[in-house]
Amino acid sequence: MKIIAFGASNSSTSINKALATYTANLVEGAEVKVLDINDFKVPMFSEDLEKEIGKSEGAQAFLREIGEADALVISFAEHNGHYTAAYKNLFDWASRIERAVYQDKPAVYLGTSPGPSGAQSVLAAAQGSASFFGGNVKATVSVPNFYDVFNVEEGVVSNDAVNAELKQAVTALML
Template sequence: MIKILAFGASNSSDSINKQLAHHAALQFPDAVVELLDLNDYEMPIYSKDREKAGGIPPLAHDFYQKIGASDLIVISFAENNGNYTTAFKNILDWMSRINGKTFQEKPMLLLATSPGARGGSTVLDIAVKRMPYQGGVVKGSFSLPSFNENFEIGTGITNPDLEAQLASIIGSITI
């Protein structure tokens, strides 16, 4: 049984990326999925001065430990102005002070979605290129365009071609 850590890289209370990450993680056979909410890891905005004054927040250590305890990480990225959300970037910045290889050489499935036709593809491209530098082993990536037309809560991806694409990517991932 593999342990999957999944989250949407967004602090939106109704994050479509959290929904997609959860859906994708549940597609792995024989897996236990832990779904995180970035709102549970809200910390002061990283700065050297804050780190010097108070050290690394316990929440950064908690998140880092959850990564270390997982066998696979599934992240779905929300796109803000063509890049990561501030909530995700701040957690990443704090954890990188624990270890620059934040993702501890764990295999990763990287996803993105948005209401628009590009499905967060700009931030997904950034993440696919960046995560190896952060210690992530990217095993696959997938962008779901037009979330509201292609995803239904309780059902998942409703477009058969897109669901088949994701299933093929998931099927190719070995842990």
């Protein structure tokens, strides 16, 4: 099984990328490829620019990566209750090329934050709109208080209850 994992954030120290990477690697025997959305260069979306340049190469490359996967693990960063501007921009370009951005791949949606909300607002938005964009969400997990449950130096979840929840979520990818 090939799993594409990424954090929907352009932060070089993204806690969502760390969580997605850790979670995807819980699937025994899986080949995990971790994407960095910074690698998919896209200008700020506008219909005028789309008419001028056509399909953004960065968005096309992003869609190709998703197309090569058997499953997805995405952790959504939350900025003021919504998607990060960087991810929303990449997503907008990609959706203009292929409305079913997630290509019906089985997916686990995650969200985390340093505080008690665990990115629940953006996670709910992502789950709520998934069916419009080829999302096949098998499980969602919100992880509040990231730094209390994740050992950043070792790159592992240090909380047994959170670990159990993440393991249960990724088993849904195999169903």
